[in-house]
Amino acid sequence: MTDKxxxxxxxxxxxxxxxxxxxxxxxxxxxxxxxHKGDFVLRIEDTDQTRYVEGAExxxxxxxxxxxxxxxxxxxxxxxYAPYRQSERKALYREYAERLVMQGHAYYAFDTAEELDKNRxxxxxxxxxxxxxxxxxxxxxxxxxxxDALLDAGTPxxxxxxxxxxxxxxxxxxxxxxxxxxxxQVDDKVLLKADGMPTYHLAVVVDDYLMxxxxxxxxxxxxxxxxxxxxxxxxxxxxxxxxxxxHLPLILKPDGHGKLSKRDGARLGFPVYAMxxxxxxxxxxxxxxxxLGFLPEAFLNLLATLGWNDGTDQEIFTLDELIEKxxxxxxxxxxxxxxxxxxxxxxxxxxxxxxATTLLPHVKTILAEKNINITDDQRLITxxxxxxxRCVLLxxxxxxxxYFFEEPKSYDLASVKPKWNDQKGDFFKEYIEKLANIEAIxxxxxxxxxxxxxxxxxxxxxxxxxxFRIMLVGSKFGPHVFDIAASLGKQETINRITKGLVAFxx
RNA sequence: GGCCCGUUCGUCUAGGGGUUAGGACGUUAGAUUUUCAUUCUAGAAACAGGGGUUCGAUUCCCCUACGGGCUACCA
Numbered sequence: 001m002t003d004k005x006x007x008x009x010x011x012x013x014x015x016x017x018x019x020x021x022x023x024x025x026x027x028x029x030x031x032x033x034x035x036h037k038g039d040f041v042l043r044i045e046d047t048d049q050t051r052y053v054e055g056a057e058x059x060x061x062x063x064x065x066x067x068x069x070x071x072x073x074x075x076x077x078x079x080x081y082a083p084y085r086q087s088e089r090k091a092l093y094r095e096y097a098e099r100l101v102m103q104g105h106a107y108y109a110f111d112t113a114e115e116l117d118k119n120r121x122x123x124x125x126x127x128x129x130x131x132x133x134x135x136x137x138x139x140x141x142x143x144x145x146x147x148d149a150l151l152d153a154g155t156p157x158x159x160x161x162x163x164x165x166x167x168x169x170x171x172x173x174x175x176x177x178x179x180x181x182x183x184x185q186v187d188d189k190v191l192l193k194a195d196g197m198p199t200y201h202l203a204v205v206v207d208d209y210l211m212x213x214x215x216x217x218x219x220x221x222x223x224x225x226x227x228x229x230x231x232x233x234x235x236x237x238x239x240x241x242x243x244x245x246x247h248l249p250l251i252l253k254p255d256g257h258g259k260l261s262k263r264d265g266a267r268l269g270f271p272v273y274a275m276x277x278x279x280x281x282x283x284x285x286x287x288x289x290x291x292l293g294f295l296p297e298a299f300l301n302l303l304a305t306l307g308w309n310d311g312t313d314q315e316i317f318t319l320d321e322l323i324e325k326x327x328x329x330x331x332x333x334x335x336x337x338x339x340x341x342x343x344x345x346x347x348x349x350x351x352x353x354x355x356a357t358t359l360l361p362h363v364k365t366i367l368a369e370k371n372i373n374i375t376d377d378q379r380l381i382t383x384x385x386x387x388x389x390r391c392v393l394l395x396x397x398x399x400x401x402x403y404f405f406e407e408p409k410s411y412d413l414a415s416v417k418p419k420w421n422d423q424k425g426d427f428f429k430e431y432i433e434k435l436a437n438i439e440a441i442x443x444x445x446x447x448x449x450x451x452x453x454x455x456x457x458x459x460x461x462x463x464x465x466x467x468f469r470i471m472l473v474g475s476k477f478g479p480h481v482f483d484i485a486a487s488l489g490k491q492e493t494i495n496r497i498t499k500g501l502v503a504f505x506x
Numbered sequence: 507g508g509c510c511c512g513u514u515c516g517u518c519u520a521g522g523g524g525u526u527a528g529g530a531c532g533u534u535a536g537a538u539u540u541u542c543a544u545u546c547u548a549g550a551a552a553c554a555g556g557g558g559u560u561c562g563a564u565u566c567c568c569c570u571a572c573g574g575g576c577u578a579c580c581a
Contacts, residue, residue, distance in 0.1 A: 011581090012581085013580080013581050015580085045581065047580090047581085048579095048581070051581080109579090113578085113579070116578085117578095120577095124508095125507060125508055125577090127508085127577075156579090157579095158579050160579095176511070176512090179510080179511080180510090181509080181510070182509080185508075185509050185510090186509080186577095187577075189578095190578080190579050192579085193579040194579055195579080197579085199578090199579070199580085199581085200580075200581050204581095220510095220511070220512090220574085220575060220576095221575055222575095222576090222581090223510060223511060223575070223576075224509070224510055224511090224575070224576040224577075225576075226510090247511085249511095249512085249574095250574070250575070252573095254517080257573060257574070258573095258574075258575095259574080259575080305518070305530090306518070307518085307519095309518090309519060309520070311520070311521095312520085312529090313520080313528080313529045313530075315518095315519095315529085315530060315531095332512095332518095332519080333511075333512060333513095334512050334513065334573095334574090335511095335512075335573085335574060335575090336517090336518065336519090337517060337518080338517090338518095339516095339517050339518065339531070339532085341517085341531060341532055342517075342530080342531040342532080343531095344531095345530085345531055345532090346531095352544080387543085389543065389544045389545090390542070390543040390544070391543090392543095400542095400543090415541090460540090462540040462541095463540095465540055465541080466540075466541065469541060473541090475541090475542090476541045476542060477542035477543075478541075478542070478543090479541095479542090480539090480541095481540095481541085
């Protein structure tokens with residue numbers, strides 16, 4: 001059992017965008033699989049057709065692709081244990097549910113949703129289980145002939161697990177250690193719904209068994225239903241093959257309390273989905289980390305360190321490093337509040353550490369969105385190196401780079417005009433002539449020349465440097481003025497000084 | 507309400523019976539950058555409370571408080 005091949009799965013239901021916590025679950029599964037030379041499978045849990053959303057499955061696949069966490073087996077990649085969509089495995093589950101009924105570990109229940117709702121409302125602490133199952137309409141409480149008659153008549157019914165009395169179910173969680181439950185406290189969960197589809201509880205056990213899953217990592221919200229799953233593994237006779245469990249801590253709202261949700265993103269102004277998700281029904285577009293300008297490497301990095309660390313002070317990890325260093329036992333037990341400021345820091349750090357060639361395609365995309373189409377890659381690479389330390393999110397590249405390709409749309413006049421005078425105007429007019437006579441602008445030659453010229457004219461360097469910058473850039477930011485001028489070239493520099501002169505004197 | 511899980515700076519976290527309780531984000535101050543950002547230096551900032559166990563508990567145990575999750579024919 002210990003030499004069993006490592007096989008893990010991510011099993012989302014296709015109901016909408018993929019949330020931070022979901023991607024982190026994928027990440028931890030993926031890291032564990034790759035570290036142990038195992039398989040990572042994607043299984044689509046689409047057993048609830050009322051919640052099924054068109055396009056959600058493709059979206060999930062795209063997210064995994066963007067993150068670089070591609071599954072070895074999936075509905076589209078296929079695999080030895082296909083199909084990987086539970087809706088396509090529907091027939092399978094009934095057989096196991098019936099088997100459980102036969103063995104006395106499950107039973108048919110005929111109660112309607114309305115009857116149960118009524119009970120839940122009227123009886124405090126009502127649970128379909130130990131205490132009440134005898135007073136409800138099921139194959140445990142009804143005489144056999146009546147059950148047969150109901151079944152023959154095609155009466156809608158579900159199959160429920162029969163929780164045993166007075167047992168303690170315990171297991172070892174790879175993150176939490178020993179966890180235990182009293183069966184008297186757990187209710188008789190529905191295993192097979194009236195429409196013939198399994199619930200999560202049945203499907204997850206059957207599929208994990210059939211797909212030979214060795215380790216099951218999922219969010220902490222699943223912990224309370226773990227005893228149902230444990231029992232099912234046992235009743236179905238598969239106990240020896242049961243995966244090892246790990247329940248991951250939740251990602252919480254940065255303010256207040258509770259699980260992080262889609263709404264929090266809108267409320268607090270940051271994304272919670274990996275990629276933007278468009279809801280065709282409501283017409284609502286929920287922004288994603290990708291669209292906001294996160295590098296996938298940074299996104300993964302920040303997710304990995306939310307609840308995990310390697311025990312050293314290292315915070316920046318490549319995917320390969322994560323695979324090498326990851327250990328599920330080092331995942332924290334407590335939930336973590338999401339901090340968007342730190343998320344941005346990770347991205348800035350990744351931009352700084354990435355070389356310009358890697359950044360190039362991203363930057364070209366950003367600029368293209370602003371109708372700046374670059375043909376000279378070499379020039380762009382030089383520029384990226386010049387300014388990448390100033391960028392936090394990818395769109396910042398437009399802010400920091402746009403003026404190399406477009407004239408300033410406006411000038412920060414408030415920073416120049418109050419101190420602007422004819423003397424400065426004359427200085428620049430003469431400077432244009434000086435520039436006209438040189439071959440090309442070389443920062444290391446032209447900057448000292450500029451300074452010398454300013455001194456010669458009896459001006460303070462700072463007094464002319466700032467207006468010069470604003471002529472070229474439009475505002476008070478950016479790299480060294482002469483690096484900008486050099487990239488712009490002599491003619492364009494002269495052109496911008498000329499236009500600046502007009503604007504400043506107006 | 508019941509059950510389960512959790513609790514170290516504002517946040518993410520390291521640590522673990524004897525430590526000046528470490529790092530990071532953010533924040534404050536300063537230096538560098540004749541801009542902005544980067545970078546550098548320094549600072550403020552935490553073991554939820556109460557009982558045990560112990561020579562000694564932030565660390566182990568119990569209780570309380572607080573937080574979170576679950577309590578659907580949703581996952």
